[in-house]
Each structure stands twice: as structure tokens, then as C-alpha cells.
Amino acid sequence: MEHFLENYGHLGWGKWYDALEKLVKNKRAFLDSAGGNFEKFKGVVDDLPKICPRTVDISSDLSAKAISIGQPDQVSPDDKERLYNGLANLSPWRKGPFNFFGVHVDSEWQSWMKWERLAPYLPNLKNKKILDIGSSNGYYMFKMAEQEPMFALGLEPQSAFYYQYCAAQKYLNLKNVFCLQATYKDLPAMNRFFDLVLCMGILYHRKSPVEMLRQIHDSLAPGGQVVVENLVIRGENNSCLFPFDRYAKMRNVFFIPDLSAMEAWLFRAGFSHIRCVDITDTTLEEQRKTPWIQTESLEDFLDPHDPSKTVEGYPAPVRAVFMATA
Numbered sequence: 614m615e616h617f618l619e620n621y622g623h624l625g626w627g628k629w630y631d632a633l634e635k636l637v638k639n640k641r642a643f644l645d646s647a648g649g650n651f652e653k654f655k656g657v658v659d660d661l662p663k664i665c666p667r668t669v670d671i672s673s674d675l676s677a678k679a680i681s682i683g684q685p686d687q688v689s690p691d692d693k694e695r696l697y698n699g700l701a702n703l704s705p706w707r708k709g710p711f712n713f714f715g716v717h718v719d720s721e722w723q724s725w726m727k728w729e730r731l732a733p734y735l736p737n738l739k740n741k742k743i744l745d746i747g748s749s750n751g752y753y754m755f756k757m758a759e760q761e762p763m764f765a766l767g768l769e770p771q772s773a774f775y776y777q778y779c780a781a782q783k784y785l786n787l788k789n790v791f792c793l794q795a796t797y798k799d800l801p802a803m804n805r806f807f808d809l810v811l812c813m814g815i816l817y818h819r820k821s822p823v824e825m826l827r828q829i830h831d832s833l834a835p836g837g838q839v840v841v842e843n844l845v846i847r848g849e850n851n852s853c854l855f856p857f858d859r860y861a862k863m864r865n866v867f868f869i870p871d872l873s874a875m876e877a878w879l880f881r882a883g884f885s886h887i888r889c890v891d892i893t894d895t896t897l898e899e900q901r902k903t904p905w906i907q908t909e910s911l912e913d914f915l916d917p918h919d920p921s922k923t924v925e926g927y928p929a930p931v932r933a934v935f936m937a938t939a
């Protein structure tokens with residue numbers, strides 16, 4: 614992440630450069646001395662075999678599903694076992710799939726399905742400054758990197774996902790992709806800076822979604838765009854579901870807007886040219902249990918007698934992609 618400041622410090626970032634530099638330094642100091650899972654996962658990434666991939670495929674082409682790194686014939690049987698065990702120790706792999714030298718990481722989510730829904734609507738990314746809030750292991754940043762943005766900067770606070778990103782970057786070594794082990798709140802207010810902000814799978818976890826959208830709006834250069842992917846309720850009554858306790862067994866879900874409420878949030882946050890480009894029911898094809906996660910998955914979150922409902926009796930997950938312009 615230090616390279617991010619070295620590479621882009623010349624952009625005239627003014628007053629927030631110091632705050633960002635401080636954050637990067639604090640995070641480095643934290644990661645260098647952290648115990649627990651951070652220490653464990655860091656060790657796992659350090660121990661992954663050092664191999665220079667002959668080929669990588671981060672193709673943003675819609676037919677390319679996995680982020681593919683190297684060729685199976687580049688690893689000895691011993692290294693393949695080390696690679697498999699190391700990657701398995703970074704579980705749960707929520708986003709993907711990835712292929713590391715023939716080791717296929719079959720993630721819980723088939724992230725290429727969201728990418729297929731989203732990619733046709735993205736602006737030209739060449740030389741753009743991109744922020745991905747909650748970037749997980751970087752799957753979407755890697756997909757976008759092929760189009761040569763100036764940079765894609767991810768924010769990912771969770772240890773396993775952050776170190777999955779580090780594992781992929783150990784081999785991909787993409788110079789225009791970065792990830793900061795930080796939350797959105799940690800990031801200094803970088804007003805009028807980014808060209809594109811991705812906020813996917815985040816808003817329903819926020820107690821103040823409109824406030825977050827307002828901050829995103831202010832961080833975008835004039836004409837910049839946001840992609841908001843969120844759980845929604847089908848319908849246009851300007852209402853929100855606010856679960857009493859859990860939603861699909863998740864504790865930390867607050868507002869799930871219907872389509873017109875989502876549009877109103879974006880409007881009130883200052884956005885224009887608001888468009889809903891996709892609405893999709895989450896299916897058992899897209900989110901399912903695999904050997905790369907140890908937790909429950911969608912089928913455990915739905916009512917076994919009526920899969921149109923969650924186990925709590927709420928409407929089953931539907932996700933929508935909205936785009937809007939600052």
C-alpha cells in the first residue's frame with residue numbers, strides 16, 4: 614500500500630495526503646505486529662510457494678469466470694500441495710472463483726455472475742481512479758485492472774479476505790491495484806477525487822445508508838459515477854424493510870429499500886442520472902456451500918418449506934445494481 618502513495622502522491626491531493634499517509638503507516642504498523650488471525654494469515658501468505666506465473670488471466674471478458682494465475686505444469690506435486698493447503702488455510706473464500714496454478718478455489722459466490730450483470734454498464738475505465746468499498750479478496754478490482762485504470766483502491770478490513778487479496782497479488786503483481794486493510798470510516802474524506810466508486814454489498818449493513826451515499830457523492834469528481842449494489846425489496850412504494858432482528862441469519866442488516874426508496878436515497882445524497890440496471894433474485898447457483906467455506910450458505914438461510922422467504926419469514930434475497938452520477 615505504501616506504493617500507492619509513492620506512485621500517486623503527485624496528484625495534488627492537498628490536505629488529505631497527510632491523513633492518508635498516516636492511515637497507511639498505522640495500518641502497516643498494525644499488520645506488522647498484529648496477533649491472532651492477522652498473524653496467522655500473514656504467515657500463510659508468506660509461506661505460499663514463490664512461483665512466477667507464465668500466464669495470468671484477469672480478463673474482463675464476460676466468458677472468463679475465474680481469475681486464473683499460472684499453469685498447472687509450473688508447480689511440482691509438493692508445491693501444489695503447499696499451495697492447496699495454504700489457500701485452504703485462508704478460508705472462507707466468499708468471492709471468486711480463482712485458479713492458482715491448477716488449484717481451483719471454488720468460492721461460495723460465483724462472483725462472475727455479478728460481474729456479468731455489472732460490466733456492461735461500467736464507464737470506460739482507462740486512467741480512472743477507482744475506489745472499491747468492501748473489496749473482499751479483490752475479485753472485481755482484478756477484473757477491472759485489465760482496462761488499465763490509473764488505479765483501483767480497495768478497502769477491506771477483514772483479515773481472511775485481506776490476506777486472500779495478498780495471496781492473489783503475490784502472483785498477479787498488478788501495479789495499479791491496491792488494498793488497504795481499513796473500513797470506509799477510516800478513509801479520510803477525499804473530496805472530488807475518485808472517478809468511480811463501487812459500493813457493493815455494503816449499504817444494508819449501514820445504520821445510516823444515506824449519510825454514506827452522501828460521503829461517496831462528495832468523494833467523486835464532478836461527473837464521476839457510483840455503482841451501488843444492494844439487497845432490495847421488489848416494488849416501488851418508497852418503503853424499506855427493517856428486520857426486527859436478523860435477516861437471512863445475518864445480525865447486522867438494517868435497511869433494505871424497495872426500488873423507489875433506493876432511488877430516493879441516491880437522489881437525496883445528491884446524485885443525478887440515477888438508473889437501476891439490474892434486479893436479480895439470489896439463486897443457489899450464485900451462492901452455495903463449497904469445500905472452500907466452512908459456514909452455512911444460502912440454502913440454510915431460506916425457509917425449507919418456502920424458498921421465497923428467509924428463515925425469519927422475510928422476502929428472500931433480491932439484489933439490485935444502481936448507477937448514478939455525481
Ligand SMILES: C[S@@+](CC[C@H](N)C(=O)[O-])C[C@H]1O[C@@H](n2cnc3c(N)ncnc32)[C@H](O)[C@@H]1O
Nearest residue numbers: 746747748749768769770771774796797813814
Ligand atoms: C457482502 S461483502 C461484499 C463484497 C463485494 N463488494 C461484493 O460485492 O461481492 C461486504 C464486504 O465489505 C467488508 N466490510 C465490512 N464492513 C466494512 C466497512 N465498514 N468498510 C469497508 N468494507 C467493509 C466485508 O469484510 C466484506 O468483505
